[in-house]
Amino acid sequence: MKQFIQGNEAIAEAAVRAGARMFAGYPITPTTEILEYLSWRLPEVGGTFIQAESEIASIHMVVGAATCGVRAITASSGPGLSLKQEGMSVLADEQLPALIVNSVRYGNGIGTLVSSQCDYLRDTRGGGNGDYRQLVLCPASVQEAVDLVGLGFDLAEKYRMICVLMTEAALSHMMEDCELPPMQEPHRYEWGMDGHYTRPRIGIFDRDSVQEAKEWMVEKFAKVKENEQRWEDGYLEDADYVFVAYGLTGRSVIGAVEYLRSQGEKVGFIRPITVWPFPEKAFEKINPNVKGVLTVEANATGQLIDDVALTLKRQKRGNVPVFTNPHIWGVPSRKMILDDYKSVLQGTLKEVY
Template sequence: MAEMMKGNIAIAEAAVRAGVRLYAGYPITPSSEIMEYLSWRLPEVGGAFVQAESELAGINMVYGGSSCGVRVLTASSGPGISLKQEGISVLSDEELPALVINVVRYGNGLGTLFSSQCDYLRETRGGGNGDYRCIVLCPSSIQEAVDMVSTAYELGEKYRVVVVMMTEGALGQMMEPVTLPEFQEPKRNYWGFDGKYSYKKIGIFDRDSKKEAVELNKKYAEIKANEQRWEEEGIEDADYVFVAYGVPGRSTLGAIRELRAEGHKVGLIRPITAWPFPEKAFEHINKNVKGIITVEANATGQLVDDAALFTKKVLRADIPVYALPFVYGVPPIREIKAKFAQILAGEIKEVY
């Protein structure tokens, strides 16, 4: 039965029901409700909650928990996620799964508290040192985020990678009807420390990094082949295809439906995985498409780079790619439509 829940609270409860038994982190708006909720909820189910002294300490506690084979979680936003990058790089190097929730807020440096999508490039490229990738999931509703939690752990454990759920301040703070999943029995993964087993990869000297790189590339290729996820609508005959993810993907869907009703042939690709990017969706686009348009809640246009890359790779044509960056917040339907009119009038030029 559905109940009204705030996004952060629903995600936290979904994690408990997915068998998470360790949360370690440090509070930061707009993600703090996840931590606050789990501070009393995890002890109720026999789990452990640690408010670390810093984000750095928190991610390294998560590393320790994952090395023991349990499902672990941390959450933060903006600069907090930046501080966790070395730990995420280490988790990736040791091939240990974890779920990292980034409730994205806008801005450079310490930033602001506005909902945003300005962390796209960091999350999809791997924000720490080294050669690694994280699976990046981008829900557009609270229900989708709740359903993704279990999927995130299944993917992380299958491929032994870190999974980032990239939500936004708006999604974390808004309320919607949610149906929560059933409880899963907590499990201990086979690689967990048992007092006898130790990692052969720890250290930097006695390793065959070239051999490891071959295996990593094989794994990432498998993820790209099998785990692309997206939603599409109207792209098979569209003159213009919008690409938008997360909550802006919802308002963009509303815009294309209104534009369709007004006689414009437009469609939408909503990436559900930002990495691996859903390049297979581009195979379904009308071969005579006139343009690709990204709608983004950031200032510089970041999603547009991937949209252009796979437009050129898959469609193999000189198709203009436009970016509509709305800086922060959720782009309103009327503004998306107004900017589309500017594209048609030649007032907004392509980025690629």
């Protein structure tokens, strides 16, 4: 049965239903509702809720829970996630799965409270010190956020790595109809510490040699890239121009593309659902005679565009111009997107690549 529910509360309930039994976090707009919801909901199902003294403390509590084989979750936003990077690097080093919610708000330093997509490069490149990757899922609706919570835990467990649910402040606080999944029985990872003198096989260097560890890590990331690309697309086969956008911006782009198609314009779209691994396979479907690709982004400098241009180069389409006109924050409206398209056609928006 569908419910009319806020994004943050839907994410929190979906985590409980996916078997998460530990949350540690620190309040921050726009994810505080996740913390508030789980403060009473987790004890109801025998789970553990901790409001830690800091973001740094909370992520290391998640490390401890994951080491013991428990499905664990934390949530924060820009500056809070920056403080968590050390612990996230530890999770990656020890091959520990966890779901980390980043509801992105705009700005450097302590930033603003305005919805944005400015954390793309940090989250898709790992973020912390060292040499690792993390799964990054980007929902475009409350329902998709709920669905990706369960998938995120499953993928994190399958590959023993971090999964980031990279949402946006606007999605955290919007309310939509949503069908919540059934309750799963919680389980512990079979390799988790159990209080006995057993030695769980954790850590990327728990191999016979450093070279073996390196080869294993590269092989794992290659397997994730091959098997876990997810996206939504439309009208790519005959498109003269293709829009690329994720999250709520991607949702706006789909509306703009549908309108332009109704006006006889040959345009298409790709909406990445995973931004790591980046959905390179989607670009293989693009019309070989495409005239240009346009990213629509809610940041100041353009970040998604780098992966789009790199993908086209890898596919030997380096002569296809790639454009962007970043919209800083908020969710770009259909009019903004149509104006961007008009600027490309008129030649006033210059290609970046």
